[in-house]
Amino acid sequence: MAAYRYIVCDVFTTQRFEGNQLAVFPDAEGLTDEQMQTIARELNLSETSFVFAAQDPYLARLRIFTPGREIAFAGHPTIGTAFVLTMLGRVPANVESFVLGEVGGDVPVRLEGRDNDFMAWLSTPPMHFGATFDPAECARFVGLRPEDVLANCTPQLVGVSTPFLYVAVRDAAAVDRARLDESALYESIQAAELNGVFIFAPTKKGAYSRMFAPMSGITEDPATGSATGPLGAYMAQCSLIESRDGIAFISEQGTKMHRRSILHARLRCDNAGTIQTVEVGGSAILVAEATMHL
Numbered sequence: 001m002a003a004y005r006y007i008v009c010d011v012f013t014t015q016r017f018e019g020n021q022l023a024v025f026p027d028a029e030g031l032t033d034e035q036m037q038t039i040a041r042e043l044n045l046s047e048t049s050f051v052f053a054a055q056d057p058y059l060a061r062l063r064i065f066t067p068g069r070e071i072a073f074a075g076h077p078t079i080g081t082a083f084v085l086t087m088l089g090r091v092p093a094n095v096e097s098f099v100l101g102e103v104g105g106d107v108p109v110r111l112e113g114r115d116n117d118f119m120a121w122l123s124t125p126p127m128h129f130g131a132t133f134d135p136a137e138c139a140r141f142v143g144l145r146p147e148d149v150l151a152n153c154t155p156q157l158v159g160v161s162t163p164f165l166y167v168a169v170r171d172a173a174a175v176d177r178a179r180l181d182e183s184a185l186y187e188s189i190q191a192a193e194l195n196g197v198f199i200f201a202p203t204k205k206g207a208y209s210r211m212f213a214p215m216s217g218i219t220e221d222p223a224t225g226s227a228t229g230p231l232g233a234y235m236a237q238c239s240l241i242e243s244r245d246g247i248a249f250i251s252e253q254g255t256k257m258h259r260r261s262i263l264h265a266r267l268r269c270d271n272a273g274t275i276q277t278v279e280v281g282g283s284a285i286l287v288a289e290a291t292m293h294l
Contacts (some may be wrong), residue, residue, distance in 0.1 A: 001293050002294045003292070003293050003294075004031070004291065005025070005290075005291050006024060006026075006290055006291070007023070007026065007087075007286070007288070007289050008021060008022065008024075008045075009021075009024065009080050009284045010285050010287055011079050011080040011223060011261075011282060011283075012076060012222075012223040012225070012262055012263050012284075013223075013262065013283060014283045015260075016285055016287055017287075018254075018260050019222060019254070019259060019260075019282075019283075019285075020076045020080075020259065021222075021287070022045065022046075022047060022048070022077055022284075023048045024048075024051065024077075024080060024081050025039075025048070025049070025051060025292075026051045026090075028051055028052055028063070029052060031050060035294060036048070036065050037069075039065075039292065040065035040066060041217070044067050046066065046076070046222065047064050047071070047074050048077075049064055049077040049081045050063040050064075050065070051081060051084075051085070055101070057099055058106075059090070059091065059098040060101070061100070061101040062100055062101065062102050066216040066217050067216075068215070068216045068217030069216055070103070071103075072102065072103040072104030072161040073105070073160050074224075074225065075223075075224065075225010075228060076224070076225045076282075078100060078102070078107055078225065079109075079120050079225060079281075079282050081100065082100070082120045082122075083284035086114055086118065086120075087286065096110060097109065097110045104161045107125065108122065108123045109122050110279075118285075120281060120282070121266075123268070124229035124230075124277050124278050125160045125161075127158060127160055127229060128159065128160075129157070129237070130157030130158065130159070131156070132155065132157075133154070133155045133156070133165070133188060134155075135151075136149075138167050141180065141184035141185040141187075142167060142180055142197065142199055143180070144174055144177060144178060148169045148170055148174040149167060149169055149170075153166075153234075153238040155167045155168075156234065158231075158233060158234045159226075160229070160230065161195075162193070162195040163193075164195050164196050164198045164211070164226075165189065165198065166198050166234045167198070167199045167200075168200060168202070168234075169200070169201050171201050172203070174201060175199055175201050175210055176210075180212040180214070182214050191215040195213065196211050196216065197212045197213070198224070198231065199212075200251070202235070202240045205250045206235075206241070206251055207249065207250075207251045208251075208255070209224075209231070209253040210253065210256060211253065220256075221253075221254075222257060223253050223254055223259075223261030223282075224253065224263075225263060225280045225282065229265065231251060232265050232278040233278060236267065236275060243267065243269060243273045243274075244267065244269060245267065245273075246266060247267045249265055250262060250264055262282065263280060265278055265279065266279040266281075
């Protein structure tokens, strides 16, 4: 019987039992694809991260699974895995920046704090804009009225690999009223083309958000780092924030489901104001350690 240690942390929060839960298997060598998917389904968290031995130039290589499928890149597993590797002493004390190898490509990580003040930032891989959708149709499949959707923000697919559909609404109350109708959604969009539906309202600090991803086995995600970078790009395109280097905002997500998460983001633009990447940052806290027997 093989035994694998795993660590559970809450990410994008400094409070236990808030933020987004993550299980990290820090020594995953020997696990097959089928076993990793089975473990992720058994734990039934938004994501489970499996860490494999480093290969230059990476500090470590990651495989990330939702209960339903493997994904190429995800924010809260990147931040949470960085937290666990730091906690285990696998990030040398004099190292503040490193690269994690994910299926979707290299993900640079920068530490801003350790131990009780842990804070890490990732830089998103290149993002792309995809198809746009009728606002009234999008309102229908998220259970809102057409007038709830912001008139100057056409719903659109934006993402790093498999995109999210972004739907901007008037206020936080509309975000909280949203209820995803999967059947209506799939009448417009193929599930394989979509990572999730991201609904948000602009706020003074940035955005108040929710994210639904039944196509990945996630009814609602408390915090979605991989969606927060594209959120910044989409908000800039809609003139909800400036498209200027260093512009920072906060996405508050998960509050409706009692898992309040705070995701920090910062645009990185060239001299022409074109977004090159978005830095996404957050905290994490240890919750539990356990052993799984296979």
